[in-house]
Amino acid sequence: MLRSLPFVAIVVVAITDVLAGPRLGFLPLLTLGPTFASVSGSVRRTAIVGTLAVGVCLPLAQYNGLLGKAQNNLTIATIVGVTGASMVASHLRIRRERELANVRIVAEAAQRVLLRPVPRRAGDLRIALSYTSAAAEAQIGGDLYEVVVTTANGVRLLIGDVQGKGLAAVETAAWVLGAFREAAYDEPDLSGLGDRLETSLARHLDAEQFVTAILAEVHEDEITLLNFGHPAPLLLTGDGQISEVDLPNEGVPLGLGGLGAGVPKPYQVPFGQGDQILFYTDGVIEARDDGGAFYPLLARADILQCVDPQAALDDLRADLLDHVGGPLPDDAAMLLLQRQAA
Template identity: 70%
Template sequence: MSAQGALRWLPFGVMAAVAVTDVLAGPSLGFLPLLTLGPSFASVSGSVQRTAMVGLVALALCIPLAAYNDLLLRWQNNLTIVTIVSVTGVGMLAGHLRLRRERELADVRLVAEAAQRVLLRPVPRRAADLQVALSYTSAAAEARIGGDLYEVVTTPHGVRLLIGDVQGKGLEAVETAAWVLGAFREAAYDEPELDEVSARLEASLSRHLGGEKFVTAILAEVHDGEILLLNHGHPPPLHLGVDGEAVAVEPADAGLPLGLGPLASDRPKTHQVPFRGGDRILLFTDGVIEARDDGGAFYPLSDRVHLLRADDPQDALDALRADLVRHTGGPLPDDAAMLLLHRQT
């Protein structure tokens, strides 16, 4: 039986146990006030109507048990009946308020997730000579709406990519992600150089971000035989060569996250990475490498490189995502976005 099914039957099971115990104990001990546990438990997970029904069942059990205990019409039993009615009424009110708040929360989540799906458009599975695989794993329910973002666009200047992670969560993070994606989609077509795209993003965020908020990100541009990377304080990508070697691509000159550009004396510089036929590059957010198991150990991405060798890039990324979820043993504490690029031979 599922947990939800157990909760549905719990009020009746408790009242049945009280009735049996009262009969077996005899008239000397009074267990009838414990019948109020039925409507109390019903109000936790049931509807208003269900709580009322459980309260009526409690009253229906109370009357014959009171007669069995020779308490019918005595003040003790009258007090028990008043208590059952009062607890049922309070439970119905509590259930009504709980259901209303659950509906309101569900509506807010639906609107926010719909907005996030609009922002995070499906990426093309093929761009020029690239195969692109995507995985986006939502966090636990209380942090479901996050600020991870990604985009792949084919421009006159080549295939350009963005992956990033907004500081914070919720609607505010989604709003910031919208600014970043909107600025990138426009600048990626207009600017001939990748560092100029970065400058446009920085300028856009400087107008909209306040305080110490920031966005870690990697911008990429694919060329013949190589890929240009510009790292704004983001976890380094993982380059998987066709020869089997896997290397974390650490930038020689790491930049500050977007939004903190005014604090840096120099703008970050692009760096070139060989990217030939058969090579793969995995770009990911920190929700991947910061996921912990029950013992507190971080996800060992470097030890899972073999999962990314499957012939189909999407199958490879799906296998890595499944392994990540197994590592945590449940929902992730933070969103985890991954882009796997495969250069066809």
Template identity: 70%
Template sequence: MRSQWALRWLPFLVMVPVALIDLLAGPSLGFLPLLTLGPSFGSVYGSVRRTALIGVVALTICIPLAYYNGSLLKWQNNLTIATIVSATGASMLVSHLRLKRERELANVRLVAEAAQRVLLRPVPRKAADLQVALSYTSAAAEARIGGDLYEVVTTPYGVRLLIGDVQGKGLDAVETAAWVLGAFREAAYDEPELDDVSERLESSLARHLSGEKFVTAIIAEVRDSEIVLLNHGHPPPFLIALGGKSCTVEPPDEGLPLGLGPLGAGRPKAHRVPFREGDQILLYTDGVVEARDDSGDFYPLSDRVHLLRASEPQEALDALRADLVGHTGGPLLDDAAMLLLRRNGS
């Protein structure tokens, strides 16, 4: 990348002009102390050894120029050499501390991402008469450990699924996602009614969440000719009919996110939506619709659902993901999970 190339060569790009200016200006103006910028910038990118090498290069430039200017053994030049040596030593220490910190952060991220991968196990590509496609796009490095979660399970009561987004990021969000997924995987098999599954998740989070933390989520169950949805403050899914017509599936009543049940009113009501052969439904997290381009415009998902008409659901979802990344022009600022269900014939 250009930024990495610039950081790598910045110390030399600074020292060369300093040497040329000092050579042209002569001994009357002393620019050699500015050579300390070389090792200082060197500590920003690269190893301790490379920073030391840059300091040696600075001295290699300083001593011949001092000799040329006739100031090699004068106290001013001795002070300049001492300054370069001191700046190089300090820069080497800064480089060592920076690399140590980067290794610690990398280890923490690896542990968190490994835990997240264990939690977000691969969903089945087929469940009953459904084809399932999944897309999960990690955010930028500084925010990539998020709390997006999803699951698809086949139970005695039908195919049930969950998609959600935990408030916040980092290890706390991963831990909360673990509680939600564990409670859902157990309740989905045990509870005959979808409302009871929701109640189990609420009870589980009430024991483990503190303060005003919450999880937006959609819990769904696929039945013979319909899909039943419980929306806990989550972005509404898109239903794409066989003929190509698409619409958002807005809940009849606004439901509170999971974890805010103790606040009282706002429990979501199950609503049934026709879901027949050839129909598709797209569930997603807010990282999709809140992705912005360079102008600050949100991703227009409603204008892009036509990309989901490909013959294979995973190919269709991959095309939508590529369009999303192209819209932002770079890494996303938040995780973006998408789950696409396509109904086949019995």
């Protein structure tokens, strides 16, 4: 539609001028042609449309008895001037589009490094993921996640939320993920893994920066959780019960361990066949509708009662976006673990 709009504008102006007669002058409106061409066309296409506009102006000026008069000469000069400006605008637009395309390629490469695809199956576990960035056209932000399958300790996962936004938050997320991916294979328990993350962040973060996070380790009939100031996950049992997991030994966010606050302790939660557990960031529960009401995650969690965990999580994300009625104000990550029924 945009590609044909310049020609449609010239034709409409020409027909209108002929029908209106010589008394009303519509010829200056022929500048709409090259103007519209600069929005979607190349520099060459814009020049062609401007030349066409001048070509249409001459016979219409003859029809109106204006050919050779100062008024028509000014109209032609206006069309030529607008065409030149439109060609410059078209050149700048194309250069900007190329720059944005290169930036998008770099962003996608960064996404593959930072938020690489998680394994979707690990033994009797099925894993689903949803990530929605608050930044327009972006695929990465301040929320982070990772799932690793270790030989000695089974499946370990991390979900977190970096304080702040923008490139600084992405940089902090990179530090956390790098430390987790290295330590998850070495540390024998979650407490040691949490200490490794705290030590790593203490070297790189400022005093006022922090990361809320949950570490988890899946065992045969239970899941061990270690919470660093992060929203508690939801447990969906195989018999249809939905509840928020109360973690009594919650600690301060990562990066604030130097304040001397309480250290989190691992907490075991039964996690048997047919059970599911949903980890999420605060961008989910702090999303508001037009009336200011927060998203009622606990009340909507029954959407997850589906055989396919990824389809269920996609439906929950769609319900979240429908609640907000537009783009999310904050990044929102959700990670769903499902233990298959016998």
